[in-house]
Structure formats: C-alpha cells, structure tokens
Amino acid sequence: MHCVIGASNAAFDVMLKNSVIVFMAFRGDIDAERLSWLASLAWMLFMAPFFLFSAYGGYLGDHIDKKRLALGLRYADIAIAVLATIGFYIGNLPVLLTLVFAKGITSTLYSPIKYSLVSDLLPPPAQGVGYAVVEAASMAAILCATYLAAILGAQPDRRMIGLVVLAIVAVSLVLTIASPGCKKSGASSPKLGINPIRPMRRIIHLAMQDRRVLASIVALSWYWALGAVYLSNVAVLVRYTLFGTETEVASILLIFTLGVGLGLGVGSWLNRGRMARYLADATAVIIAGTGIDLQFSIPFSPNRMLIDFFIVALASGIYASHFSSALYQATNESEKSRIFAANNIASSFSIVLALAISTLLARLGVPVTACLGLFAVATLPITCLVLAIKRR
Numbered sequence: 001m002h003c004v005i006g007a008s009n010a011a012f013d014v015m016l017k018n019s020v021i022v023f024m025a026f027r028g029d030i031d032a033e034r035l036s037w038l039a040s041l042a043w044m045l046f047m048a049p050f051f052l053f054s055a056y057g058g059y060l061g062d063h064i065d066k067k068r069l070a071l072g073l074r075y076a077d078i079a080i081a082v083l084a085t086i087g088f089y090i091g092n093l094p095v096l097l098t099l100v101f102a103k104g105i106t107s108t109l110y111s112p113i114k115y116s117l118v119s120d121l122l123p124p125p126a127q128g129v130g131y132a133v134v135e136a137a138s139m140a141a142i143l144c145a146t147y148l149a150a151i152l153g154a155q156p157d158r159r160m161i162g163l164v165v166l167a168i169v170a171v172s173l174v175l176t177i178a179s180p181g182c183k184k185s186g187a188s189s190p191k192l193g194i195n196p197i198r199p200m201r202r203i204i205h206l207a208m209q210d211r212r213v214l215a216s217i218v219a220l221s222w223y224w225a226l227g228a229v230y231l232s233n234v235a236v237l238v239r240y241t242l243f244g245t246e247t248e249v250a251s252i253l254l255i256f257t258l259g260v261g262l263g264l265g266v267g268s269w270l271n272r273g274r275m276a277r278y279l280a281d282a283t284a285v286i287i288a289g290t291g292i293d294l295q296f297s298i299p300f301s302p303n304r305m306l307i308d309f310f311i312v313a314l315a316s317g318i319y320a321s322h323f324s325s326a327l328y329q330a331t332n333e334s335e336k337s338r339i340f341a342a343n344n345i346a347s348s349f350s351i352v353l354a355l356a357i358s359t360l361l362a363r364l365g366v367p368v369t370a371c372l373g374l375f376a377v378a379t380l381p382i383t384c385l386v387l388a389i390k391r392r
Contacts, residue, residue: 007141008172018149040355049104050348055199057109058341074173085162112337139261150250207342215390216327224347225354263317284383286315291376
C-alpha cells in the first residue's frame with residue numbers, strides 16, 4: 001500500500017510538470033531558446049520548495065503522526081488537481097506554473113515520510129532493498145505518467161489531462177485513508193518558526209556529522225541533477241534538433257525512465273554482492289562514455305541515440321541505488337526523516353544549479369547535445385569527490 005501511495009504521488013508530480021512542458025512545446029508558439037528557459041523554469045519551480053521547505057518536512061516526519069500529515073497533503077493535492085484541470089482548459093501558463101510550484105510544496109513535505117516509513121515497516125537489513133522497491137514502484141508510475149503527459153500535453157482536448165490527474169490523486173487519497181497509523185519519534189519537536197533557514201542549517205549540520213552520509217547525499221544530488229538536465233531537454237531536443245513530434249518525446253522519456261527503474265532494481269541486487277565496492281566508479285565511467293557517444297548518435301542514428309539514453313539512465317539508476325543503500329545503512333533510525341530532508345535540500349539545490357547552467361549554455365549557443373555530453377562527463381569528477389569525502 002505504501003508503494004502505491006508513493007507511486008501515485010510521483011505520477012502526479014510527473015503528469016503535472018511534464019504536461020506543462022509538452023503543452024508549451026506543442027501547443028504554444030515558442031522558439032527553442034524560450035522553450036528551453038521555460039522548461040527549466042518549470043523544473044526549478046517544482047524543485048525550489050525542496051530546498052526551501054524540506055527541513056519542515058524532515059522535522060514534521062520525525063515528530064508528528066505521519067498518517068495525519070500525509071492525509072492533509074493528499075487533500076491539498078486534490079485542490080491542486082482541480083485547479084490544474086481549470087488551468088489546462090483555459091490554457092493559462094502562469095496559473096499552471098504556479099500549480100507546479102504548489103505541487104512541489106506538497107511533495108517536499110511528503111518525501112521524508114515516504115522514505116522514513118521504510119524504516120518503520122522493515123527491519124534494518126531489508127531497508128536498502130525496501131528503498132529500491134519503493135523507488136521501482138515510483139518509477140513504474142512515472143513511466144506511465146511520462147507517456148500520458150507527453151501525449152495528453154499536446155492533445156487539443158485539454159480536459160483529459162485534468163481528469164487523469166484527478167483520478168491519480170483520488171487513488172492516493174483513498175489508500176492514504178485506508179493505511180494504518182505510523183509510529184513517531186518520542187523526541188520533542190523544536191520550534192521551527194517561519195524562517196526556513198534556521199531548521200535548514202540544523203538539518204544540514206546533522207547530515208555533515210557523518211562523512212558516509214555526506215558522501216551519499218552528494219552522489220544522490222548529482223544523480224537527480226543529471227536526470228533533471230536530461231529530462232528537461234528532451235522536448236527541446238525533439239522539437240528543434242530532431243524535428244519530431246510529441247510521440248518521439250514520449251518514447252525518449254519512457255526509455256530513460258525505464259532505464260532508471262531497471263537500474264534501481266539491478267542496483268539493489270548488485271549491492272549485496274562483491275561488485276558493490278566497484279559500482280560507483282564503474283557506473284560513473286559508463287555514464288561519461290555514453291554521454292560522449294550521444295554526441296555522435298544525434299541526429300544521424302536514432303536507434304543508437306535511444307540506446308545511449310537507456311544506458312545513461314540504467315547506469316544512473318544503479319549509481320543511485322548504491323548510494324541510497326549506503327545512506328540507509330549510515331543513518332540512525334530517529335534521524336531518518338531529517339537526513340532524507342537534508343538529501344532533498346541538497347538534491348533540489350543541485351537540480352536548480354544544474355538547470356541554471358544548462359539554460360545559460362543554451363543562451364550561449366551551446367547545442368543541446370553538447371550540453372548533455374558535458375553533464376554526463378561531469379559525473380567522473382563528482383564521483384571522485386564523493387569517494388574522497390567517504391574515505392577522508
């Protein structure tokens with residue numbers, strides 16, 4: 001049940017954000033540079049709450065009833081879904097972008113609960129695998145939502161997006177109501193106040209006390225940043241380099257999402273064997289090498305391009321699974337929500353920074369293929385930094 005609730009929330013995230021991007025690409029008169037900027041803006045608006053409010057989610061997840069918080073967030077999602085239906089119907093882009101930001105807030109507050117519940121439901125030896133199962137379920141939902149968003153975002157009948165989103169949120173709400181209550185920490189909750197900087201600093205300081213936690217968070221932040229750059233540039237790549245349709249957008253997004261999902265599953269298995277110690281180095285090399293090959297496959301070899309996208313995604317999923325397992329093993333039970341909140345803060349900052357750099361490169365005239373290659377190659381020095389932190 002927990003996997004399905006988390007998966008439906010992830011599906012809503014993807015449906016709303018990706019539908020807005022595809023809507024801009026195929027239903028609006030927007031040039032390549034402006035589309036790249038708006039696509040990055042949609043990602044930034046969604047991720048900004050993870051940076052600003054994750055600390056609140058972490059403290060709330062560790063100190064209050066998780067079910068009550070999750071239920072309140074589902075009611076807020078219903079309101080967002082209703083307003084999104086209206087926004088798509090009237091074609092109001094500012095309203096839709098505002099709702100992307102609002103959905104980012106509810107997802108921010110829910111994310112620490114989603115991951116800390118794995119600790120509540122499973123014994124410590126199974127928590128790494130439990131995380132992979134939760135992520136795999138989310139990836140399966142994202143896979144379906146990605147396709148629907150790419151297709152429905154370009155459809156003339158804009159009501160369909162809203163109806164599908166409402167159905168997804170309704171499923172999540174019903175299952176949340178039916179789910180059992182969850183335990184909460186016996187520790188007293190500190191006063192958070194309205195200034196997000198103070199609790200954010202406390203949570204980051206907590207994460208930095210253990211080098212294994214810090215190294216894992218840096219690696220996972222890069223995983224999310226790399227994925228955001230690749231996914232946000234797909235519509236631009238298809239629309240202005242491949243001169244394709246929304247079906248091609250859906251195909252690339254599906255292949256990438258499928259690759260990540262399989263990577264997470266394979267990674268959970270590899271982490272239990274002798275190869276675990278080599279996964280970080282091996283996957284970083286594969287990501288970098290495939291990113292370079294992508295430069296030569298676009299646009300002349302479409303099949304090779306799809307294989308490259310899949311390999312980058314697969315290696316990224318294994319990379320994330322390895323460091324997620326390490327993060328679970330290094331974190332105390334009473335601090336799980338706050339540590340994952342710290343991970344959200346770092347990941348959201350990395351995503352926003354990476355998208356800002358990606359947008360700047362586009363404005364400087366750097367082709368989207370070169371941008372994707374540069375970010376893939378950057379995985380090598382980032383991973384060297386991560387391993388240096390871990391061994392220090």
